[in-house]
Amino acid sequence: MKEKIAKQRIILVGVEDKQGDRQSFRHRMDELASLTETAGGVVISRMEQALDHPVSATYIGRGKLEELKKMIAELEADLTIFNGELTPSQLRNIGNELDSLVLDRTQLILDIFAQRAQSKEGKLQVELAQLSYLLPRLRGQGHIMSRLGGGIGTRGPGETQLEVDQRHIRQRMDDIKRQLEQVVAHRTRYRDRRKRNQAFQVALVGYTNAGKSTLLNQVTNADVFAEDQLFATLDPTTKQISLPKGMHVLLSDTVGFIQQLPTTLIAAFRSTLEEVTAADFIVHVVDASHEDASNHEASVADLLKDLDAHQIPQLTVYNKQDMIQGDFFALSTPSILLSAHQKNDVERFLEKLERSIEDGFIPYQIAVPAYEGKFLHRLKQETIVHEEHFRESDEHYVIRGYAQPGSSIYNVMIDEKSIAKEVNDGSEGFNSN
Template sequence: MEKVILVGVENQENFKTFTESMAELANLAETAQGEVVGEMIQKRQAIDRRTILGKGKLLELQSLVESTEADVVIFNHEVSARQARLIEEVVNVKILDRVQLILDIFAMRAKSKEGQLQVELAQLNYLLPRLVGQGLALSRLGGGIGTRGPGETKLETDRRHIRQKVTLIKRELKQTEEHRERSRQKRKESSVFQIGLIGYTNAGKSSIMNLLTDTKTYAENQLFATLDPLTKKWQLPEGLETTLTDTVGFIQDLPTQLIEAFQSTLEESRSVDLLLHVVDATSSNRSQQEDTVLELIDSLDMKHIPVLTVYNKADLLDVDEFVPTLFPNCLISAHQEADQEILTQAIIKQMKELFLPFEMTLEPKEAYLITQMQQEVLLDEYEYDEEKNNYFLKGYAPKQSKWVREVSDDLLEW
């Protein structure tokens, strides 16, 4: 394990979330298999444009690196290539920033071909503007002062190689995206109700997926344990078939490169009918985490999708003292099987609000349709009326359901 020193500058822009952000940085460093051996914090009106820290603090950082024998210094801010070079000249160890750390964890976690390509694209997009050289002179070789000589420089070759690599990855991801789109369209056409899990990293989305679907999704107490989206069928006790999609977790200051690279993955959540916003009820920074996810939902054009907030990890808190802040909601523990019923009923309640209530009758010869209906609508009750010699059905159907389209107005009430 590499020895890590964390550095943060508290200023007017970040003072409200600074403490939590530094604690999160420590978790990120440990997730990346680093050992945190020191921390340096400076309070300033603004970050130093040359070296992030002031001169005095930079020398203190140099002493701290030497005394702890640290291998890497990680800044809780985005560090430019020039800043990194100037700091490195003083402290003589590797300099990383929060974005690079998150990208590194993503690279470590990505298992599928698509996930690996998305991470590589994000890393290359981050690296490209940080290639330091002679600026415009390098991109206009072939004429003018300063462009004569043996040919392309190593730096320009690197730039060209990265651009070519980015183009190839985008092309490959485009094919995967088209395949995803076809799968999504197929699910939409089949009128299957789609549920998406969304939330802060390590809130327990994968554990909830396992609780509902009995799958063995990788679920650990780690940041970004899930990178590759997973869609599974989930059948409600009443018989209605739905799909449940688990996606990558969010975090404060999620790098824009990642949002761009993971567009196809996030598209999985954008087309769902109901979002389950999973929140770690035990987090000391719960409201900030909720705000982060809600802001990202807004920025990803998903604000129109109904949301059920699922407060998770109830087994680790005093339930009597818990006060929810988002509605509608339910409080559960994904590790207690009994709570599966609480969550299921909360989801059914939301579905009923989105569906159209109906009442209808079927002749005995149409009784075979009841089994099919149970898979496609929420059927509250059905019974055989001996006097009238027909079946009476009552329930809730999705607005786009064929049952809503086919049942005549005198049999459909809402």
């Protein structure tokens, strides 16, 4: 029988800005606890200190550091995690004072990503992010890391790369970048092929654990891993779905966002995040039941702006309606409130998504010869068809609907006079008025 490994006992440390919002600080400490549990640890205590700004040398004050040292000994803690990104000197100074392993929020998130990555691309991206973070922080904790047999902060390259010199790390980073360039080139070709095939692309984005994968599973009957935990999904998944009126779109799940997402991760996962920037439409999923939902929503909006994706049309889905306590007020429009686990709500979502996409399309009316069955099929898959009837007088199908401006089907309706004959009611065959 396999021996059960005891969970690491962890103390959380946070510095509250004296001029900041107390409630936001509490939410961030709670989120750090959730991240710790996701990584496989158990929080045994918290230490907090209110300061105008973190101490440059040791993050917390000297007195608090002594108090922390005693707490580690008394509670027999295995690890201390700070709710902020420590500078190389802070990490080194704190580690020397405590003589125990110290991690910061960034390292914790990187560790979770190392656990979650399944694809070759995901694993390479995580390793690159970890090495980029570790490179300036090599000194200070190597003697502590060498005593560990595994656990939080040692997954991925962490437990071995601290023992090698910077030159070898840089060589490994260059090798990873070369491999990722090939993966990125493949992903770009795949994305370009989808564009050439005129597939309308919808990207699901949102704060981690907002319910993106659950919504994707419900809409597509996909088997994407979805659990009530942070960063349950790391590798992107794309599935084709049909909107209520028949138009086909590609729906892509993406990695969850988080406040202060490490810059090393943003850089390493650039090719994955390009799935968002290349989308025609964005569905922003928000956990409406979360106490800090407004900050989560704002964090995602800020990252979309950083990615220059904020101009892409969006629909905000306020999820987990069944868990909301008290009144709820939407902060964004267009939006819909639902529970991804309810079949009726999923149907309402698809209808709302179709209407929202349609708002950016151009109305058309067209007469198509009955023998142009292939073109009729394209119309139904690539546009939103509202009305179709057969005109016996000249054996044409009269179609009314909405098409994406600039799309292949749109251009065909304008240019191919042999196919797109005028509707005999005084209007043009393609009407954008």
